[in-house]
Amino acid sequence: MRHIISVLLENESGALARLVGLFAQRGYNIDSLTVAPTEDATLSRLTLVTHGNDQVIEQITKQLHKLIEVVKLTDLNESAHLERELMLIKVKASGAARDEVKRCADIFRGQIIDVTATTYTVQLVGTSDKLDAFIQALAGTTILEVVRSGVSGIARGEKTLAL
Amino acid sequence: MTSQSKQTEMLSGAAMVIRALADEGVEYLYGYPGGAVLHIYDALFQQTKVKHVLVRHEQAATHMADAYARASGKAGAVLVTSGPGATNAVTGIATAYMDSIPMVVLTGQVMSHLIGDDAFQETDMLGISRPICKHNMSVRRPEDIPAIIKKAFYIAQSGRPGPVVIDIPKDMTIPSQTFPYHYPSEVKLRSYQPKLKGHSGQIKKAVTALLAAKKPILYAGGGVIMGGASNELTELAQLLNLPVTNTLMGLGCYPASDIQFIGMLGMHGSYEANQTMHHADLILAVGARFDDRVTNNTKKFCPDATIIHIDIDPASISKTINAHIPIVGLVQPVLSEMLALLHHKKKKPDSAAMKKWWQQIYEWRTVHGGRYDNAAPQLKPQYVIEQVSKITKGDAFVCSDVGQHQMFAAQYYGFNKPNRWINSGGLGTMGFGLPAAMGVKLNYPDADVVCVTGEGSIQMNIQELSTCKQYGLGVKIINLNNGYLGMVKQWQDMNYESRYASSYMDSLPDFVKLAEAYGHVGIRVTEPEQLIPALERAFALKDQLVFLDIHIDPKEHVYPMQIPGGAMNEMFLSKTERT
Missing domain, CATH: 3.40.50.1220 (TPP-binding domain)
Structure with missing residues (x-):
């Protein structure tokens, strides 16, 4: 099963390498990973999408906890949560495809943020599923480049992952 | 001098390293000098609190510190240089990590501005050691050294213990640059608070x-x-x-x-x-x-x-x-x-x-009851271990290498006290035994310290016989010599129709002469009746290292042995019996 794990990490050199190394050493999967500093400059917030059975996910969270630089973590799947991913997608937009891509982007509430005579670059924000669906919807056009940010997640309601 | 200026003593990074170790209560520092740690060695030379033990290979330094920790419960400390010094320590760090042994390893590093340039004796020790230590850190500012060392000992010894590596670029230890020294009395980390009491x-x-x-x-x-x-x-x-x-x-x-x-x-x-x-x-x-x-x-x-x-x-x-x-x-x-x-x-x-x-x-x-066939004309390893146990009254520190002899020692010595059985369980490091015995003997000079080994394992750190001479370490080496890598041979007997691929050694040294060459006593035992007099002589020579080269039955296997893929209780009981 797919899990989104949110981690507060000491913003120190080597901390990220240690965390990523753990996944490599123990053969866990990373489907996506996003990391950036928080409002507190000493902390990074990291969102990691992984998958595995319950036993594997339990080991992942326990092993992450053991890393000295991991301050706190939560498995967002344990409660209601929001997830968003950003995608920038460059497609061929000439002839009939030019209108089709525009229409499709509108339907998905994407924005065309760069235009040339033959291409569009569309920005789209949503769940990973929505981004997948948009790529599917563009099946008839030529996709030149896809850039995805990986998932960021946060719990719904008053629940927070903070110090 | 005012009391305030006393509190803010100015020390170089190199002096701080050594002072912090002294303040942490470190008596022995095991290591080997080299370019990147020369400032630290010079600081070591200028004080007497922390005593340095010069090994012959950095792996031995880590095993000595590790064995000290296994015997005493306190973290051992190691100092090695950058590059090959650090990589030679890797096996010892991994050994300690697998068995959750507290240890602090200081590795030299090239000057900060050279890091990443493939400088002479540069290696990414933080990267190399990351998966085999509990934690690692590098020094970025010399004034942080006391806090980093305190933190390292705290992390190494608390929670589930383990080795901690500190990488120290050479420019962090320049003798002419001094900084206020203060050794913290405690550490608090928001991200690391091991649980103490159970629920x-x-x-x-x-x-x-x-x-x-x-x-x-x-x-x-x-x-x-x-x-x-x-x-x-x-x-x-x-x-x-x-x-x-x-x-x-x-x-x-x-x-x-x-x-x-x-x-x-x-x-x-x-x-x-x-x-x-x-x-x-x-x-x-x-x-x-x-x-x-x-x-x-x-x-x-x-x-x-x-x-x-x-x-x-x-x-x-x-x-x-x-x-x-x-x-x-x-x-x-x-x-x-x-x-x-x-x-x-x-x-x-x-x-x-x-x-x-x-x-x-x-x-x-x-x-089964631990039976073995003692009727054969050749000495049985199990019998040798039983006799070693007898002569040491079951009270020695037994430091083992890895292989059949390790299992025989585990099965037949009979340990009645904790911290007396010192072996590489998790990693299974051949070459662990002799340096481990040295680390224990140095710290417990009055105790009987035995190294149970085989002719394969002992040669993986045989050079340490020289260190033993330098520090007068009267370890008793029980070399169960069967001319084969016994455990490999046993598996080849059981699973590969006795095809002995590279498990036989036909150019073994004369261990007696070798021991003598290093200035020790060597005794060869080839007949069963020679064993007890040889052991008596060896253990009577209190302060001397005695190398007992004991020729044992090469056909012996370790039993019981669980049948692979079976339950706990499915075992081979001898070469002809199984459950």
Whole structure:
């Protein structure tokens, strides 16, 4: 099963390498990973999408906890949560495809943020599923480049992952 | 000088390294000099509190520090240079990591501005050591050195212990640049707060389950030794009349001579320990981690058992075997709390059921009982270990290498005290034995310290015979020489139709002459009747290293041996018998 794990990490050199190394050493999967500093400059917030059975996910969270630089973590799947991913997608937009891509982007509430005579670059924000669906919807056009940010997640309601 | 200026003493980074070690109570620093650590060596030279032990290979420095920690419970300290000095220490760091041994390893590094330039003797030691240590850090500012060293010792020794590496670029230790020195008295880390006490509700549940059990077993591992909980464990076992088995790492945490001790369990565990485990209705696992050398096939593991698992590391619980009653905490306070509850309740397990259970265990004990064929003309390794145990009154520090001799020592020495059996259990590092024995002998000069080894393992760190001479380390080396890499040969006998691919050595040195060349005493034993006089002579030479080259039966195998893919209780009992 797919899990989104949110981690507060000491913003120190080597901390990220240690965390990523753990996944490599123990053969866990990373489907996506996003990391950036928080409002507190000493902390990074990291969102990691992984998958595995319950036993594997339990080991992942326990092993992450053991890393000295991991301050706190939560498995967002344990409660209601929001997830968003950003995608920038460059497609061929000439002839009939030019209108089709525009229409499709509108339907998905994407924005065309760069235009040339033959291409569009569309920005789209949503769940990973929505981004997948948009790529599917563009099946008839030529996709030149896809850039995805990986998932960021946060719990719904008053629940927070903070110090 | 005012009192304030006394408090803010100015030291160079190099001097701070050594002073911090002294303030941490480090007596011996094991290491080897080189370019990147010369400032630190110069600071070492100018003081007397921290004594340096010059090894002949950095791997030995790490094993010495590691063995000191295994014997004393306190972290050992190592200093090596950058590049090859650091990479030579890697095996020792991994050895300590696999067995959860506290150790602090200081590695030199090239000057900060050269890092990443592929400078002379540069290697990314933080990257290399990351997966094999509990934590690692690099020094970015010389004034941080005391706090970093304090933090390293704290992390190494608290929670589940382990090695910590500190990488020190050479420009952090320049003698002419001084900074205020203050050694912190404690460390607090927001991201690392190991649990100490166990959950009271879980402990109550565990006690109730223990009292209700009809076929219980106590399965205790290295965590009991590093956690200093042998007394509590022994008291609990005796209060409840529990059969006790130990892992390879746990030997000595319960006295082997006691009737309730049923031997080591696992791959080369005793017949009765593996049977008792398999048939138990309750397993109380204390400071043990259900590793593959214990469980055999996890799918067939102990089908009827409720499992209580006490461990300081939550990640060890339900990793391979699901625990029904997990208790995270230091084993010593958890066992104390269990004892207090039991004393308060004044209840005992069902005595009729326990009597029946013990009868069954006694029956299992008669099936194999550690027997071996001692009739052959050649010396048997098991017999040698028994005689070593006899002459040292079962009270020596026994430091082992890795292979058949290690299993024979584990099975036949009989450890009655914790911290006396020192071996590389998790990583299985050949070459561990001699440096380990050296580390123990240096710190316990009056104790008998034995290195049980084989002609394969001993040659992996044989150069340390020179270090032994320099520091007068009177270790007794029991070299069980069968001319083969015995454990490899045993597997080749059992699984490869005795095709001895590279397990035979036909150009062994004359170990007696070799010992003499290094300035020690060498004794060769080829006939059974020579053994006891040789041992007597060796142990009478108190302050001398004696190398006993004992020629043993090359055909001997270690039994029992679990059958791969089987349950706990499926074993080969000899070359011709199996369960």
